[in-house]
Amino acid sequence: MDFDQVMRSQFDSPSSVRAQEVTTDVRKGPWTAEEDALLANHVKIHGEGRWNLVARQAGLKRTGKSCRLRWLNYLRPDLRRGNMTLEEQLLILELHCRWGNRWSKIAQYLPGRTDNEIKNYWRTRVQKLAKHLKCDVNSKQFRDTMRCVWMPRFVEQIRASAGQIRAPTQGPSDRPAEDLPQTHGIRSGCLVDDDPRDPLPEPSSSVSSNSSNAQFSSSPSPNQASGIGSECFELGSGDGPGYWAGCSEWWRPGVDAGEQEDSSGCLVGEDSLESLWNEEDAWFLQQQLLE
DNA sequence: AATTCCGCCAACCGCAGGTTC
DNA sequence: TGAACCTGCGGTTGGCGGAAT
Structure with a gap:
């Protein structure tokens, strides 16, 4: 079963709301611009929270934890950049x-x-x-x-x-x-x-x-x-x-x-x-x- | 110019506590 | 009530880039 199939089966089943994070074919390491755009766009529309769901719905092969971290530490619009004052x-x-x-x-x-x-x-x-x-x-x-x-x-x-x-x-x-x-x-x-x-x-x-x-x-x-x-x-x-x-x-x-x-x-x-x-x-x- | 060293930082990991079913 | 799952936190690590040799 590939990643998308896993996602679909979890999403479509009644128990999918609390589906476990998929451990197969999960991307790790640095985020690409495409992934950033997918995540930012999804959060912009649906808001923060439910990160495992965000990962699935946005079509990201990332864990919810990874999505949350990326959003909080990098994508959030109110982040300040540069040296500490x-x-x-x-x-x-x-x-x-x-x-x-x-x-x-x-x-x-x-x-x-x-x-x-x-x-x-x-x-x-x-x-x-x-x-x-x-x-x-x-x-x-x-x-x-x-x-x-x-x-x-x-x-x-x-x-x-x-x-x-x-x-x-x-x-x-x-x-x-x-x-x-x-x-x-x-x-x-x-x-x-x-x-x-x-x-x-x-x-x-x-x-x-x-x-x-x-x-x-x-x-x-x-x-x-x-x-x-x-x-x-x-x-x-x-x-x-x-x-x-x-x-x-x-x-x-x-x-x-x-x-x-x-x-x-x-x-x-x-x-x-x-x-x-x-x-x-x-x-x-x-x-x-x-x- | 090539190599090594080192500092910085993004991202991962494990754990704990909270929430939902 | 307990298991499964989610979220958030703090510690750690690996990769990248610049400085030093």
Whole structure:
């Protein structure tokens, strides 16, 4: 029985609605333009969902899973293409601190970006840096470096690129939450969780709860009281040690990361995580390890 | 110019949880 | 109620292209 016969027999029978995926003659590997057109056209007419049915009805010799993945990661019209912006990179760092490897959750806060894309970004860029620093990407030291060194630099670069450079004379702990960059999912320093069934969890357990660098202070918002899940994280304000506590001494607000070439030879000034790396990070990590 | 190395990314795989019959 | 099926998620891998030798 060839593929089409299998399809027809499954489609025509009453039990076909839940027919198993056909394992014979299933195409794998890169998608062709014809396949893309078939899938896109079918979804355009019939909408998303029921991917096994989509695969059959569209005449694709692909599994439903493969169709879904292709649509979500490549064909969806609202996808964003190109390099991650500074805001997006900052947001990924922030959200990963909170949720760990929950890529789909993180992707919800980056419209147009897929979980796969974010996952790849993390693995290729962030884990590379962790390797460079000779530490585990999930270690407290690495997370603290992210929070206290790279993320402030991101904020600074975002400000600089927005033409809002103002020579800081104080540590970031003095900065109001309102001064944060406006990124997707962040409103006035608040990370809004629109899903009431899945409130923002506590930061990953790999970051010790008694860390002096405890990063996010969460407080219920009015929305939460009304049943709409929402939490705020505040940088350098609110109760407790605050986000930047213990970090300011490592912070070099006068260093303009947008202009220089660092001592490690990395060109600085590109919109990337790598551009924020310098020897200070290694020093910071060393201090963390000595604690 | 040829070969090797390496980074990036698209796509696959296995699993878990949800849904339907 | 349990089996079959579907969907979504996170981890992994293979291929491609550019850089390095």
